[in-house]
């Protein structure tokens with residue numbers, strides 16, 4: 640990290656404290672689940688500061704994170720019934736953590752996110768990453784909405800009954816009819832549509848058929864770091880045309896092929912701002928879903944380093960607040976009616 644002047648440091652810390660900071664993706668629930676192997680270490684608890692992993696409540700508070708999305712990810716299980724069972728167990732673990740921790744609220748709407756933030760509590764959003772637990776059944780989509788899921792991606796890297804993921808893509812594949820139906824049902828229910836992990840051609844199909852904004856909760860720029868999980872400039876423009884937002888992913892392989900640092904992550908933000916302006920970029924750390932982290936972003940407590948780097952590069956206050964969370968909040972307000 641390059642040193643800031645005292646005035647810059649003060650400005651960065653003030654901005655970070657005053658902004659509503661939103662992170663749209665982490666895999667922390669996986670680390671809270673009872674371990675499968677008998678000799679594995681006990682699961683972490685969100686209320687206790689751990690030296691394992693990246694996110695717990697003390698580290699979120701230290702990092703000034705106001706709204707954290709927690710993903711339900713069940714792995715490559717396709718239509719296996721245990722994907723549903725695992726997802727329901729993850730909802731249970733998540734709800735118990737919210738009940739046991741005064742500082743954490745399961746937020747169901749934009750207003751509940753703002754209310755939690757006013758009370759100095761972390762608003763926790765529940766998402767599904769990869770639609771395997773739905774088993775191709777829109778009834779289960781409605782049930783998960785009742786359970787408080789407010790963000791969903793139709794695939795992880797593989798194929799689901801709805802669409803193709805980035806590792807399963809046929810060059811011209813599109814959403815299935817059921818995938819389009821799911822998209823309409825998500826619009827009706829007020830679930831944020833997440834295109835991270837979707838194949839390029841399915842992304843194009845979403846951009847064609849989707850009304851209103853969609854997000855890429857944890858994807859970077861392919862022009863800055865060539866990886867299929869990152870978005871091309873054309874995809875970024877299509878997302879921006881819809882009023883969408885993409886959350887910057889800290890996975891080193893998506894940040895830089897040689898050496899991932901907080902500075903290189905902010906290069907992705909620069910690229911998006913140059914391409915489509917400051918209204919379409921946010922943060923989607925992928926913490927606890929990644930094995931290593933960029934230098935300067937070792938866990939959630941290090942989030943202010945992004946603000947420091949934006950200040951150092953001369954971003955105006957308004958743009959910094961947008962990147963830290965206001966852009967995603969705009970989409971949440973529009974979608975989670």
Ligand SMILES: [Zn+2]
Pocket residue numbers: 768835836857928
């Ligand atoms: Zn992911």
